[in-house]
């Protein structure tokens with residue numbers, strides 16, 4: 343595959359450079375080719391490439407070496423900001439470097455501090471506030487004194503334990519380099535992928551390397567900046583660092599992925615954003631694609647229409663939505679239609695509370711395990727200590743334990759719940775022994791439904807129908823759904839994921855659900871962020887793009903009008 347003239351220029355331009363790319367323009371290809379040529383053309387000098395995930399680092403490393411040859415591997419380092427900063431600290435620290443906290447440990451320590459100093463604040467808000475402070479070089483003080491107390495005690499605990507978290511690692515590296523206590527990595531070239539996603543501290547780490555003599559290459563697309571909520575600087579960051587390094591700007595305007603009409607609508611949409619680099623977008627493809635807008639009655643009608651369309655056409659599909667929850671009806675309809683799918687990045691509807699409780703109860707009917715029963719009792723509102731107490735009743739299986747529990751309930755508030763579950767269980771196990779699988783599925787769903795809220799009951803009805811529609815023994819049906827069923831699906835199955843998770847991917851056909859005002863754009867975020875999110879989703883499609891909304895959920899998204907699709 344030959345490089346186009348824009349790609350060739352981006353690969354060969356000398357000195358610091360910022361490559362502003364459009365979607366589908368071959369960013370990774372350009373970055374890996376530039377790195378490969380630098381290594382191959384200069385027998386001395388180390389090259390370091392930075393990515394935002396370990397997977398991306400591995401892929402970039404193998405593409406660079408495939409292009410320039412394994413003999414250059416010793417002069418190449420590819421990693422995330424944090425892994426490179428850790429290597430730097432280990433290499434240049436006297437004494438033992440601090441221990442890095444895992445994400446689980448970090449949250450556990452924070453939870454402890456939060457309980458002590460800010461028991462009334464929502465934990466997620468506290469985590470967000472502390473992350474925000476650590477993504478800044480000169481953070482503004484906390485306005486809430488209890489947040490300040492959580493932050494101080496968290497930092498004290500880490501210091502006393504000789505530990506640090508990921509954010510501190512990069513801050514430490516930047517501060518020590520700025521003070522002259524630690525040298526930058528000894529590299530001649532520094533290449534940064536997805537540079538629109540860097541935060542202030544990451545930008546400073548790059549700048550310190552650039553000022554120390556490393557030639558910096560940044561590749562990014564400000565229109566695909568989706569992580570403002572994680573303090574990504576987006577276009578403002580790209581502009582600032584380009585100016586600070588006097589980097590040469592170059593662009594990759596040719597999109598190889600999308601049919602021209604798909605790209606045209608996406609470009610019209612993103613043109614409404616003000617905070618963006620001025621750049622052209624050109625379609626390389628000449629064949630017309632398909633773009634459709636669909637208005638369904640409600641979420642289930644929307645999901646049904648989507649799955650009917652997928653059933654008609656066996657080519658590659660992705661179904662995208664702003665949140666994971668919006669994808670549940672489609673997952674259920676795909677199960678009903680027996681179309682293989684994979685839920686990428688998010689939890690399956692079968693693994694979330696309602697689905698897992700339903701499947702767990704059915705499993706207990708088959709194998710007598712107590713877990714499914716205990717989870718069902720908890721789901722129906724029984725306090726956790728009470729559920730745990732029941733586990734101490736004797737019994738070889740859950741039926742015997744339920745009988746023993748029923749004999750001891752006396753005037754317990756939860757007595758009727760236990761009795762009704764026991765009665766149900768006795769009937770279900772009898773039916774299961776007689777191989778009446780559909781009947782068991784229906785009876786268990788009915789019991790659970792009587793303890794659900796109305797919207798849960800509606801979802802449960804569909805889960806029941808999906809499971810009843812599968813054929814074979816109950817055990818086989820249970821193995822086909824949820825996490826276990828998903829693991830066996832082929833790579834060309836329907837990809838079901840959020841718009842965020844779709845970044846960097848491409849598909850022949852893309853269906854974007856939930857295009858209503860209030861959902862996309864969502865009020866949780868800025869309009870420009872939301873527009874970028876839809877733009878990323880639209881530019882995943884090679885040939886066919888379908889955007890749908892549900893009348894019951896509100897007006898059609900104003901973004902469709904902006905994209906020329908009203």
Ligand SMILES: Nc1ncnc2c1ncn2[C@@H]1O[C@H](COP(=O)(O)OP(=O)(O)OP(=O)(O)O)[C@@H](O)[C@H]1O
Pocket residue numbers: 343344345346349363364365366367368369370371563566598599845846847881
């Ligand atoms: N010079 C070229 N000639 C033909 N096809 C190309 C060329 N450069 C890239 N492509 C193809 O364009 C498609 C998009 O490339 P790639 O996925 O690397 O783009 P990207 O810029 O990373 O996209 P995005 O930012 O939207 O995720 C790929 O299928 C790739 O093979």
